[in-house]
Amino acid sequence: MNKVISGYFDDAHRGLQRQQQQQDRIMGGSASNVQLPPLRQPDPDPSWDKVQSQSMGSLEFTSEQARAGIQTEKYQQALSDNSKLSKRIRQMQEQLAITSAKKEAFRAQATRLEKEFKKGREQADMLQKDLLEARREAGQLGTQAQEAMSMMTEMRKAHIQEVRLLQRGLAARSGGEMKNKVNEVADLVDKLGRAVMQRDESIRDKTKLQVKSNKLEGDLRAVVDDCARLKRQNKSLSAQLKEALRKAQFTPPKPDGGAPEDSDEEFEHELMAFEQRFQILEEGPAGLDILASNLSKDKQTLEKRLKAAQETNKSLTSSVENYKRLGEEKDLQIEDISGKLDKMMKDHAALQEAIAQKRREIELQVQEEKEAMARRIEELELECDNARAVADGMEKASSRLTKELVKVHETYTGQQDKKAEDAAAGQGPNLLAKTEQNAKTGESLKLEVYKTPEGVTELHASEADGEPTVIKVDDDMMKELDQADPWIELFSRVGVSPGPPRKIVISSMLDRDQVKLAPDNAEIILSIYRFDDRRFWLSGLNLATQSSMDLLLTEDTIGADLAAKLDGCQGNSRQLFQCLSSHIVLQAGGTQLALA
Numbered sequence: 001m002n003k004v005i006s007g008y009f010d011d012a013h014r015g016l017q018r019q020q021q022q023q024d025r026i027m028g029g030s031a032s033n034v035q036l037p038p039l040r041q042p043d044p045d046p047s048w049d050k051v052q053s054q055s056m057g058s059l060e061f062t063s064e065q066a067r068a069g070i071q072t073e074k075y076q077q078a079l080s081d082n083s084k085l086s087k088r089i090r091q092m093q094e095q096l097a098i099t100s101a102k103k104e105a106f107r108a109q110a111t112r113l114e115k116e117f118k119k120g121r122e123q124a125d126m127l128q129k130d131l132l133e134a135r136r137e138a139g140q141l142g143t144q145a146q147e148a149m150s151m152m153t154e155m156r157k158a159h160i161q162e163v164r165l166l167q168r169g170l171a172a173r174s175g176g177e178m179k180n181k182v183n184e185v186a187d188l189v190d191k192l193g194r195a196v197m198q199r200d201e202s203i204r205d206k207t208k209l210q211v212k213s214n215k216l217e218g219d220l221r222a223v224v225d226d227c228a229r230l231k232r233q234n235k236s237l238s239a240q241l242k243e244a245l246r247k248a249q250f251t252p253p254k255p256d257g258g259a260p261e262d263s264d265e266e267f268e269h270e271l272m273a274f275e276q277r278f279q280i281l282e283e284g285p286a287g288l289d290i291l292a293s294n295l296s297k298d299k300q301t302l303e304k305r306l307k308a309a310q311e312t313n314k315s316l317t318s319s320v321e322n323y324k325r326l327g328e329e330k331d332l333q334i335e336d337i338s339g340k341l342d343k344m345m346k347d348h349a350a351l352q353e354a355i356a357q358k359r360r361e362i363e364l365q366v367q368e369e370k371e372a373m374a375r376r377i378e379e380l381e382l383e384c385d386n387a388r389a390v391a392d393g394m395e396k397a398s399s400r401l402t403k404e405l406v407k408v409h410e411t412y413t414g415q416q417d418k419k420a421e422d423a424a425a426g427q428g429p430n431l432l433a434k435t436e437q438n439a440k441t442g443e444s445l446k447l448e449v450y451k452t453p454e455g456v457t458e459l460h461a462s463e464a465d466g467e468p469t470v471i472k473v474d475d476d477m478m479k480e481l482d483q484a485d486p487w488i489e490l491f492s493r494v495g496v497s498p499g500p501p502r503k504i505v506i507s508s509m510l511d512r513d514q515v516k517l518a519p520d521n522a523e524i525i526l527s528i529y530r531f532d533d534r535r536f537w538l539s540g541l542n543l544a545t546q547s548s549m550d551l552l553l554t555e556d557t558i559g560a561d562l563a564a565k566l567d568g569c570q571g572n573s574r575q576l577f578q579c580l581s582s583h584i585v586l587q588a589g590g591t592q593l594a595l596a
Contacts, residue, residue: 078295083270089302096309103316109244110323116237117330120230124337127226131344134219138351140523140543141212145358148205152369155198159376162191166383192380199373206366213359220352227341234334245327429453433487440537440552441495445504449473449487461494461504469504480509497532498555507531511577514543518585518596524549526584528577533570534558536580540593551584551593558595 429450436446448460457478462468473490481489493507507529515526522544529537534555541548558566562583569575587594 079274082295082298085302089305092306092309096312099313099316103319106244106320106323110326113237113241113244114330116240117334120233120237121333121337123230123233124341127223127230127341128344130223130226131348134216134223134348135351137216137219138355141209141216141355142358143543144209144212145362148209148362149365151202151205152365155202155369158198159195159373162195162376162380165191166380192377192384195373195377195380199370202366202369206362209359209362213355216355217352220348223348224345227345230341231338234338238331238334241327241330245324429458432457433491435491437491439495440492440507441531441535441554442552443496445494445496447491447494449490459490459494459506463496463504471504471506473506477506493529493537495531495535495537497535505531507537510536510573510580513577513581515581517581517593520586520590522586522590524586526581528580530576533566534563538580538584538593542590545590547591549591549593551595553580553595562595 429452432449432451434446434448436444439445444464446462446464450458450460452458457473459471459473460468461471477490478486490506495505495507497503497505510528510530512525512527515524516522517524517526522542525541525543527539529539531537534553536553538551538553539548540550562579565579566576569579583596585594585596586592
């Protein structure tokens, strides 16, 4: 480019070129160090021009031509420096654009990694929640195991009572008192049937526990798989983060020493700039002043750009350091979460081992109880056979005695009939239990339980100033009551229906089931008893706190919407239970039932 401009300049100013060459031979290599002359110089001394013209007449050029040649050389040097500076600025701008693009790419990658890390942390929180749920279910299994142990203890007590009854029966038989043997044998057979039923219930409970244990093992296996998957995902995220940090360490490339070749557009640009500068040279000192001021402005602009580029580079460096520090913090958080997960896995392994040990112990105890029950059943069957044989012998003896006493009975028929009528007239219902208490519905009642000579159980109930009401207690109702002390539970289920007509009733149990109640989804064993269409008694047991809760629903507390739903469920006990349980919530920290 410089050679082409020099050729163009030679063609336009041949005379000036020859003067410049002669001046170069005279001045040597000091042209590069010559400062720009002042814009306005004083008029030269005429005597000096005369001397100069005389001394340099052989060189064939004047002082003005020499001065113009020196200025031309300085202008060319300034043009060359300006071209180099422009190229360097262009290179710096390209490097700055590359750096900005890499910064944006790194920022996008860091944002994506942060989102992935947040997603992994959410998955870890979900896993921790599942682990807490598994631990809670394990606690429930432990509670059920304790209940099974208490049930087996009660079975042992029942067996001991049966043994004592058998011992008393054997002692009575050995003492020679054979009165009411048939009733004792019937009691023994009843006890034996109950023992068989309890054995079947224990087998069913064992099956339920086995099913729950298998479900828990499946849940724990799924949790272990999720933990392994999360570990693999965290490992891949750590590798990606390290790769991003490695790529973030950017070192801007150094510019090449040699200047690249100019394109046609650059040549045209340089040619136009040269023509403008040549025009300035023709204008004289005023053009030089304008050129110097333009060069000063360009220099200030370039300095400002260079300073801005340095500040931008500094901010990019600080951003890279911040991203590095953030990546280190994320690594520490990942390590902390991994440690917590390992600890949870160890706790779950220990819990699973404890559950397996407890299961083995329960299985051994159930097996021992089963064997003891089988031996006890064999002994009872043997004693029952013996008692039956004795009863058969007594029946035969009684038949013989009856035949011998036929004549005496015929003789004293009138007297025996009279005695039988008197005995029948004097015999009445037998009082089993009585009490005075407030019913669940709030009324004061007087309650009495009688057993008639025909064997029918009747409940006689009356209010303070009301007429007594007689309610027959059938066999189904007796089965629902506690066999050890049925009358307390029977009295607790008596209430008053406002009618019309107003009457005293025994509540019927709709259902008993385990439900989850709002607002904490606490598990409650809920029992609902029905007095009439608008009066219900609810009893619950909180499995977490082992606290009992009661609630009475009457026609005053039941709203119109709930009443309409209850009318639609009449005749179906299960639908009534579901309808009522869906409108019940917990209050006072899970210790009180309330209607939603």
